Amino acid sequence: MWTWFHKLASPPHFYRIAGLTIPWFGWPALALILLGLYGGLVLAPMDYQQGEGFRIFYVHVPNAIMSMFVYSTMAIAAGIGLIWRMKLAHAVAAASAPLGAWFTFCALATGSLWGKPMWGTWWVWDARLTSELILLFLYLGYIALRSSIEDPQRADRASAVLALVGVINLPVIHYSVVWWNSLHQGSTMFNPGAMSIEMKWPALAMLLGFMLYYGAVLFERLRAEVIRRERNAAWLREELAR
Amino acid sequence: MHQTGLLAAGALLYARDLRLAFRRWEQVTQPVVFFLMVTTLFPLALSPDTAQLRQVAAGIVWVAALLSALLALEFMFRSDYEDGTLEQLVLSGQPLWWLSLVKAAAHWTVSGLPLVVTSPLVAASLAVPAGAQWTVVASLALGTGILSFLGAVGAGLTLGVRRGSVLLSLLVLPLTMPALIFGARAVDMAIMGDSPRGPLLLLAAMFILSLSLGPFATAASLKVSME
Numbered sequence: 001m002w003t004w005f006h007k008l009a010s011p012p013h014f015y016r017i018a019g020l021t022i023p024w025f026g027w028p029a030l031a032l033i034l035l036g037l038y039g040g041l042v043l044a045p046m047d048y049q050q051g052e053g054f055r056i057f058y059v060h061v062p063n064a065i066m067s068m069f070v071y072s073t074m075a076i077a078a079g080i081g082l083i084w085r086m087k088l089a090h091a092v093a094a095a096s097a098p099l100g101a102w103f104t105f106c107a108l109a110t111g112s113l114w115g116k117p118m119w120g121t122w123w124v125w126d127a128r129l130t131s132e133l134i135l136l137f138l139y140l141g142y143i144a145l146r147s148s149i150e151d152p153q154r155a156d157r158a159s160a161v162l163a164l165v166g167v168i169n170l171p172v173i174h175y176s177v178v179w180w181n182s183l184h185q186g187s188t189m190f191n192p193g194a195m196s197i198e199m200k201w202p203a204l205a206m207l208l209g210f211m212l213y214y215g216a217v218l219f220e221r222l223r224a225e226v227i228r229r230e231r232n233a234a235w236l237r238e239e240l241a242r
Numbered sequence: 243m244h245q246t247g248l249l250a251a252g253a254l255l256y257a258r259d260l261r262l263a264f265r266r267w268e269q270v271t272q273p274v275v276f277f278l279m280v281t282t283l284f285p286l287a288l289s290p291d292t293a294q295l296r297q298v299a300a301g302i303v304w305v306a307a308l309l310s311a312l313l314a315l316e317f318m319f320r321s322d323y324e325d326g327t328l329e330q331l332v333l334s335g336q337p338l339w340w341l342s343l344v345k346a347a348a349h350w351t352v353s354g355l356p357l358v359v360t361s362p363l364v365a366a367s368l369a370v371p372a373g374a375q376w377t378v379v380a381s382l383a384l385g386t387g388i389l390s391f392l393g394a395v396g397a398g399l400t401l402g403v404r405r406g407s408v409l410l411s412l413l414v415l416p417l418t419m420p421a422l423i424f425g426a427r428a429v430d431m432a433i434m435g436d437s438p439r440g441p442l443l444l445l446a447a448m449f450i451l452s453l454s455l456g457p458f459a460t461a462a463s464l465k466v467s468m469e
Contacts, residue, residue, distance in 0.1 A: 082462075134416050134419055137412075137415070137416035138416050138417075140412065141412045141413040141416060144409055144412050144413075145399060145400070145403075145409060145412075145413060148400075148403050148404060148405070148406075148409055149403060153469075154466060154467070154469060157466040157469075158399045158463065158466045158467070161395065161399060161459060161462050161463050161466060162395075162396075162399060162413060164459070165392075165395055165417065165459050166416075166417070168455065169417050169420075172420050172448065172451070173416075173419060173420050176419075176420035176423045176424060176444075
């Protein structure tokens with residue numbers, strides 16, 4: 001197990017493995033997202049209260065779930081990187097940050113597009129919106145810290161400390177903004193019976209598609225990072241020449 | 243070799259930090275002056291009407307205090323980092339989390355405490371009733387404490403970084419938002435005549451969390467910055 005782990009972490013090995021796995025993530029992601037979009041935008045029945053507007057949900061919810069999923073991935077990777085001094089784990093955290101920030105931004109943007117017809121306003125200071133916004137700030141702080149430290153190893157470890165402090169704070173932030181009365185509807189996704197099956201499966205397909213998309217882009221970014229860090233290595237020249 | 247005990251080392255470091263701070267008096271007074279000035283801006287910008295000011299007083303006092311404390315945060319490790327004292331502290335053989343805790347406490351004494359002491363004055367000028375003054379003081383004492391212990395992590399991480407002060411605010415402000423929510427809510431409830439017990443207790447819980455975990459994260463961040 002451990003030898004496998006260390007072997008995976010060696011740059012040449014990882015570069016090859018990642019190159020092989022990207023299509024296995026990328027194509028199913030595309031298929032699932034297209035399927036989910038078709039299911040959500042065309043097949044799913046109209047909501048009797050919200051009309052067609054509820055279909056934004058099919059993009060909004062996967063984005064919101066991904067925004068938190070990516071942050072926890074980032075924090076776990078940062079922890080592994082700090083404890084076992086594994087460069088690859090730091091690279092995973094670094095490559096995840098812009099993706100997570102983008103998921104968060106998309107969740108906020110689609111939420112506000114949905115809010116305008118439903119609540120009559122683009123933005124309300126409701127608990128979930130606010131904690132999502134603070135999550136975006138945490139991502140931006142992480143990216144800002146990384147980009148302002150020149151030495152890559154120091155940047156890795158400094159940003160890892162920040163990611164861990166952030167992840168301890170996330171529940172505190174979440175529960176403190178729940179203090180306000182919430183306009184946001186409760187979670188319907190994992191509440192059995194709240195949604196009919198023909199409304200639900202496209203959302204699940206979209207979520208799975210988003211996860212695979214994250215995996216594909218993450219690996220692509222990691223490969224780019226390996227190339228950047230190992231730009232003078234002999235194995236890379238051979239690999240690229242093939 | 244004789245090894246200084248934990249408490250003795252902490253007391254020495256605390257006394258040294260206070261002495262240094264009081265020799266550079268303007269560093270202690272500037273955040274307070276900033277605090278007074280910022281809170282003066284609000285009546286000028288909003289309205290001098292006391293009823294209206296009272297409604298927003300809690301938020302103004304808290305936001306102004308947070309920003310003023312943030313101004314001082316940058317200097318927590320800066321001069322020690324530049325003259326090599328920090329390196330000596332890391333090498334001293336004393337546990338770094340303990341030294342971080344002491345330094346954050348000393349920093350709170352010279353930057354947070356003056357804000358807490360002047361806050362009744364500011365609150366009174368914003369028409370906060372006398373009955374709510376204790377809540378202002380208590381909530382700000384906890385809030386500036388949270389900022390010192392949590393902010394120490396950010397101060398450690400941004401050592402030796404170009405334009406560190408803006409970056410520091412970017413890192414620390416989102417982390418202190420929960421404290422702002424509960425602190426301002428406590429003051430607001432006290433102004434309305436309700437008991438501010440609930441939010442104050444939550445604020446105290448956050449203070450204990452940042453006091454107990456913050457120093458370890460600060461120690462890690464200092465080690466990263468000293469490499």
